[in-house]
Amino acid sequence: MAAAIAYAERTAGQTGQSPAVGCVIVKHGKVIGRGHTQPGGRPHAEAAALGMAGEAAAGADIYVTLEPCAHDSERGPACAATVTAARPARVIIACEDPDPRTAGKGIAMLKAAGIEVQCGLMETAARASMAGFFARQTLARPFVTVKLATSLDGRIALPNGESKWITSAAARAHCHLQRARHDMILVGAGTVRADNPALTVRLPGLESRSPARVMLGSGGAPEGWQALASPTDIGELPGNMLFVEGGAETAASFIRADLADRLLLYRAPIILGAGKACLGDIGLHDLMTAHDRWRLVDTRMLAKDRTEIYERAIAPDQ
Amino acid sequence: MAAAIAYAERTAGQTGQSPAVGCVIVKHGKVIGRGHTQPGGRPHAEAAALGMAGEAAAGADIYVTLEPCAHDSERGPACAATVTAARPARVIIACEDPDPRTAGKGIAMLKAAGIEVQCGLMETAARASMAGFFARQTLARPFVTVKLATSLDGRIALPNGESKWITSAAARAHCHLQRARHDMILVGAGTVRADNPALTVRLPGLESRSPARVMLGSGGAPEGWQALASPTDIGELPGNMLFVEGGAETAASFIRADLADRLLLYRAPIILGAGKACLGDIGLHDLMTAHDRWRLVDTRMLAKDRTEIYERAIAPDQ
Structure with missing residues (x-):
C-alpha cells in the first residue's frame, strides 16, 4: 500500500x-x-x-x-x-x-x-x-496550503521592500516542488500588480507541472490569470489543491476565513527587525482562541533554513 | 572533563x-x-x-x-x-x-x-x-542572551496588549531555568513602568537563584532595580551573564548595537496575525548583511513549543 x-x-x-x-x-x-x-x-x-x-x-x-x-x-x-x-x-x-x-x-x-x-x-x-x-467531497472546496517564508522574527521584507532572498536556494527549491503538487497557485492583486510573478515550477523536469495562476482581489486579472473575488469563493476554482503564496494580507484573509488547511513555513536564521510582517490581521480577539488550532506534522532543515508543516487541529465548519 | x-x-x-x-x-x-x-x-x-x-x-x-x-x-x-x-x-x-x-x-x-x-x-x-x-576577559562586558517568546508569525502580543500566555508552561519553566543561570536580567523602562515585573526564578529549589534586575532607559529605577542608560554601558554591570527579556525595542537595541551573543527563542504553534512584533528596528539596511550572522546551536520541543538557541557566527568588534 x-x-x-x-x-x-x-x-x-x-x-x-x-x-x-x-x-x-x-x-x-x-x-x-x-x-x-x-x-x-x-x-x-x-x-x-x-x-x-x-x-x-x-x-x-x-x-x-x-x-x-x-x-x-x-x-x-x-x-x-x-x-x-x-x-x-x-x-x-x-x-x-x-x-x-x-x-x-x-x-x-x-x-x-x-x-x-x-x-x-x-x-x-x-x-x-x-x-x-477529500476537501472537495466534504467541504466543496480545494485543500488550501498557505506558505510563509520569513526571518526568525517573522518578517518577509525590509522596510524598503527588499525581500530577495530571505530563504536559501534549498528552501526555494523545496517550495517549487510544493507548487508542482498543486493545481492552482494564488497571490493577492497587489502582488500581481507589483511583480506580475511567473509562479512557475523552476525545477528540472517539472516545468510542465506549474499550477494555474489565480489572483485574489478586485480589478481585472491579467492575461493568463484567473480572478477570485474572495477567499470564500474558492469552491468555484477547478482544482483540488490550492497553494496560497502571499502577500501578508492575502495569507491572513485565508486564515481569517478559516480556509487554511495547512501552513508551510520556511524560516531563515536571520533577524530583520523592522520590516514587513508575514501576516496581516486574522481577526483574533483573545489569546485563548489562538491555541490548539495547529499541529506540527513535519519539520526538517533545508540547508540553513527550517521548514515546518502545520495542519489544522480543529475541523473546519462545513 | x-x-x-x-x-x-x-x-x-x-x-x-x-x-x-x-x-x-x-x-x-x-x-x-x-x-x-x-x-x-x-x-x-x-x-x-x-x-x-x-x-x-x-x-x-x-x-x-x-x-x-x-x-x-x-x-x-x-x-x-x-x-x-x-x-x-x-x-x-x-x-x-x-x-x-x-x-x-x-x-x-x-x-x-x-x-x-x-x-x-x-x-x-x-x-x-x-x-x-570569556566575554568579560576579551570584550570587557557580560555575555548577553536575548530571549524572544513568540507566535509562529513572530508576534508577542495581540493589538490589545494581551500576551498571557503565548508559550506553554513547559517553555516558561525552561525560561525560568535560564534566568537562574544568569547574574542579571534586563528589561526596558517601558516594561518596568507598565508591569514592574518580579523576574524571579519561580522553580522549586531555585528561588534563591533569581538574577539582579536591571532597567534599560532613562528615568529613575524603582527600588530593587539597577538602571542602565544604554546597551553600550553593559561593561559597568557587575556580573558576567546578562539575560535580556524585553520588550521588543529593548531586545532590538542590543541586536542593533551588536551586543547580542545568543538568541533564545521560544515559539508557540499559534498564529496571531496583527499584534505586537517581537523586535523593533535593528538598523538593517540590506538583506545581504542579515545573513550568516547566527548559527543554530540547539533546538528542542518543550511541550507544543519549539525552543531554538542561536549564537553569533561572527565575532563582535572588540
Missing part, C-alpha cells in the same frame, strides 16, 4: 477534481501492474494497473488507495466493474470513497462478485495523499 | 566576574574530590576539590575546566600553587585562562614543579560553560 500511495503522489495536483489514486497489483510476491490516476483524472489508477497486468491479474492481490468507483461515466466504466472482470483474489483498499455515487457501493460490488475485500490499510496516509479530493 | 563541566554549570550565573569552573580529582579510577567555584567567585574549584580529596590527591589526576590561576589575591592563594603543593601526577585542563595575570603562567608553574600537564580536552564545551567569563 505504501508503494501505491507513493505512486499516487506522482500525480498530485494533476487530476483536477478527481482523486490522485495509486494502484499496485501483486501476484506470487511480484508486482505485475501499477498505475496512478492520469492527468485530468482519467484513466483511473485501477484501469492503468490492470492494463499492465493483463490476464495475470486473475487470482492476484490488488492494492488501491481509494475504493474503486461504482458509477459508470461517459469518460469510462466503473472501476469496480473493471476490477471484478479481472477476477483478482483480493482487493485491499486504504479508504472508502466519500463520493456519494460510490461510498461503499464499490466495495459491495466486489464482495458480491466473491472477491475478498479489506479496507482501512494505511488509511491516514492515503487520506493525506488525497487531501484535495 | 565532562563531569567537571557539568559540575561547573551548577554555579553558572553565581560567580560574579569570576569564571564558573569545575574540578574533578580521580585516582585509581575513582573520584576522590570534586568542586566548583563557589557563589561570589571564591573558593575556587580546585581548592574545593583538593579540600575533599585531602592527602589522597598526591599522585592523582586533576581535571579542571580552566587553567589554575597563577596570581595570589587577598581572597586566597594562587590555585597553581595549591595544586602543586598537592603533588598530583597529572593536571588535565580544558582551556587556558585568558586573564593576563594567569594566561599560561599557571600551566608553566605546574610543569616547573614536574607535574604532567595536558591542555585542550573538551575546550569548546568548557569555553561555552564559561561564556560570561
Whole structure:
C-alpha cells in the first residue's frame, strides 16, 4: 500500500477534481501492474494497473488507495466493474470513497462478485495523499496550503521592500516542488500588480507541472490569470489543491476565513527587525482562541533554513 | 572533563566576574574530590576539590575546566600553587585562562614543579560553560542572551496588549531555568513602568537563584532595580551573564548595537496575525548583511513549543 500511495503522489495536483489514486497489483510476491490516476483524472489508477497486468491479474492481490468507483461515466466504466472482470483474489483498499455515487457501493460490488475485500490499510496516509479530493467531497472546496517564508522574527521584507532572498536556494527549491503538487497557485492583486510573478515550477523536469495562476482581489486579472473575488469563493476554482503564496494580507484573509488547511513555513536564521510582517490581521480577539488550532506534522532543515508543516487541529465548519 | 563541566554549570550565573569552573580529582579510577567555584567567585574549584580529596590527591589526576590561576589575591592563594603543593601526577585542563595575570603562567608553574600537564580536552564545551567569563576577559562586558517568546508569525502580543500566555508552561519553566543561570536580567523602562515585573526564578529549589534586575532607559529605577542608560554601558554591570527579556525595542537595541551573543527563542504553534512584533528596528539596511550572522546551536520541543538557541557566527568588534 505504501508503494501505491507513493505512486499516487506522482500525480498530485494533476487530476483536477478527481482523486490522485495509486494502484499496485501483486501476484506470487511480484508486482505485475501499477498505475496512478492520469492527468485530468482519467484513466483511473485501477484501469492503468490492470492494463499492465493483463490476464495475470486473475487470482492476484490488488492494492488501491481509494475504493474503486461504482458509477459508470461517459469518460469510462466503473472501476469496480473493471476490477471484478479481472477476477483478482483480493482487493485491499486504504479508504472508502466519500463520493456519494460510490461510498461503499464499490466495495459491495466486489464482495458480491466473491472477491475478498479489506479496507482501512494505511488509511491516514492515503487520506493525506488525497487531501484535495477529500476537501472537495466534504467541504466543496480545494485543500488550501498557505506558505510563509520569513526571518526568525517573522518578517518577509525590509522596510524598503527588499525581500530577495530571505530563504536559501534549498528552501526555494523545496517550495517549487510544493507548487508542482498543486493545481492552482494564488497571490493577492497587489502582488500581481507589483511583480506580475511567473509562479512557475523552476525545477528540472517539472516545468510542465506549474499550477494555474489565480489572483485574489478586485480589478481585472491579467492575461493568463484567473480572478477570485474572495477567499470564500474558492469552491468555484477547478482544482483540488490550492497553494496560497502571499502577500501578508492575502495569507491572513485565508486564515481569517478559516480556509487554511495547512501552513508551510520556511524560516531563515536571520533577524530583520523592522520590516514587513508575514501576516496581516486574522481577526483574533483573545489569546485563548489562538491555541490548539495547529499541529506540527513535519519539520526538517533545508540547508540553513527550517521548514515546518502545520495542519489544522480543529475541523473546519462545513 | 565532562563531569567537571557539568559540575561547573551548577554555579553558572553565581560567580560574579569570576569564571564558573569545575574540578574533578580521580585516582585509581575513582573520584576522590570534586568542586566548583563557589557563589561570589571564591573558593575556587580546585581548592574545593583538593579540600575533599585531602592527602589522597598526591599522585592523582586533576581535571579542571580552566587553567589554575597563577596570581595570589587577598581572597586566597594562587590555585597553581595549591595544586602543586598537592603533588598530583597529572593536571588535565580544558582551556587556558585568558586573564593576563594567569594566561599560561599557571600551566608553566605546574610543569616547573614536574607535574604532567595536558591542555585542550573538551575546550569548546568548557569555553561555552564559561561564556560570561570569556566575554568579560576579551570584550570587557557580560555575555548577553536575548530571549524572544513568540507566535509562529513572530508576534508577542495581540493589538490589545494581551500576551498571557503565548508559550506553554513547559517553555516558561525552561525560561525560568535560564534566568537562574544568569547574574542579571534586563528589561526596558517601558516594561518596568507598565508591569514592574518580579523576574524571579519561580522553580522549586531555585528561588534563591533569581538574577539582579536591571532597567534599560532613562528615568529613575524603582527600588530593587539597577538602571542602565544604554546597551553600550553593559561593561559597568557587575556580573558576567546578562539575560535580556524585553520588550521588543529593548531586545532590538542590543541586536542593533551588536551586543547580542545568543538568541533564545521560544515559539508557540499559534498564529496571531496583527499584534505586537517581537523586535523593533535593528538598523538593517540590506538583506545581504542579515545573513550568516547566527548559527543554530540547539533546538528542542518543550511541550507544543519549539525552543531554538542561536549564537553569533561572527565575532563582535572588540
